[in-house]
Amino acid sequence: MGSSASSITVPTFTGESTFASSFQQVLSNAVNLASLPIQEIQANVNTQTNQESALSSLESTFQSLDSAVQAVDTASSGSLSATSSDPTSVSATTTADALPGTYTIQVDSPGSYSTAISQGGSPVVTDPTTQSISSATSFTLTVNGTTTTITPTGGSLEGLADAINNSSAGAQATIINVGSNTSPDYCLVVTSTSLNDDPVELSDSSGDLLGTSTLGAAATYQVNGSSTVLQSDSSQVTLSPGLTVNMLAASSGPVTVTVAADESTLESALSSFATAYNSAFSAVEQQTGQNGGALAGQDIVYTMQDALESLVQYSSGSGLVGSLNDLGLTVDKTGTMTFDASTFSAQSAANVTQFLGSATTGGFLQTATNALTAVDDSTTGDLQSEYTTLQSQVTTENTEISDKESQLTIMETNLEQVLSQADAAIADLQEQKTYYTELFQAEYPASSS
């Protein structure tokens, strides 16, 4: 930037003629008048620099608002959780693949596991760490219709149980004391890990080691109102991609499982959105009115106001949640937005999700994202465009100031030279005239000047 107009110095003129003092005054006036355009341009540059600063501040608040909208988007679509209308009958878990929505499941029977206990007559085991129900080193385990050879290390009952548990036979072995504390009698219990009615059998070379199995049963259930009864050999079934339900008990009717954004995360994001909106609104307000900031009256201010209004006035046109008011986000007469968490919590997750949509598929979030991007995009946004224009103007006017200062310097130099020469000439002529007038009056008294 060129130096300010105030730095222009008026050349000091030291003349010889009686007009020297008036020359100095006229010269000062001329320079001061000539420097006025520079002062005007400098004032423009200062205004534009202030506008740049105000734009930068506005951009910051809008980018914060944009980030808040993105956080709502993330909370709405990225962090899903499942809730059950009857947690005693059905629990549910989700993974990242889960899709928001509502599902129903009716548990007719949670099923049961086949199980068997070592039969009476086996050797009494009082110390399962050293004794076992068989001295064999190899056993045959049949579970779910599949036969597996079990070869425990050591000869203890614990070793046999561990070998069963470590195998892939699909059974779980435990040891229970069917005796007393003083006369313990430890037995082996083998339970299938699948819900079905296949017996559980364990034998060594001498024959069966377990008593008669208590047969299990598959879990039965119905999905989304279908009359088809489904069976599962596991209490956990994948109801939908990313959604697993755990059938805990028979339900009295259909149990609703809702997969939606995690409410607490979304609630926090919406509260932050209100805060960010208020900051942006306040920043824009400071640029309006009689006491507005450097951008008062500029189109960009109205553009930003429109963007904010498009957020507040968004309406989905349908659904139980159709506006920000329904989400608990209300704007008072002063334009301040507040968030009422209780209003938000009263809405169903599905309705909230439907209203919000996403940045790419529609709904409030797409409208908000588009409106804010149009304003604050770092390449194509209105703010960036205005900023670039201002920078260009400042550069141009600084160049103009520099040029004018150079011209003024030249003018000052010329003025000083011309006036100095004129003053000297006048002084010489006055001196000459006085000299010769006196000379001729002395020489020729009758002559006159």
Next chain:
Amino acid sequence: MASHLEQLEKQLRQAAASRRYKDVSRLSKELGEAVQAVLRTLPKGDPRAREAGRKLIDLLSWALVMTQAARVTCLADLRRVATANRYSRRCGEPGRLSVQLDA
């Protein structure tokens, strides 16, 4: 000799008219000395001496008025240019500050 004086007079008038102030100073001195030199060749009481002196003083007076008038005109031009430049800026046109001030 008379032609030399006429030549100097002509040069002084041209310098004053064209605002060549350095030349005005130099020529006024040369002309005064030349007139004095001529007067020294004339007999005492020669009426041509009085006439030459009157012409010299008239010429110096004329040059002085011309220079003062030129100065005033020049400074008036400066004021007009500075003011015009100020308003030309408000019309959105580049200001015109380059002014030929030399005589």
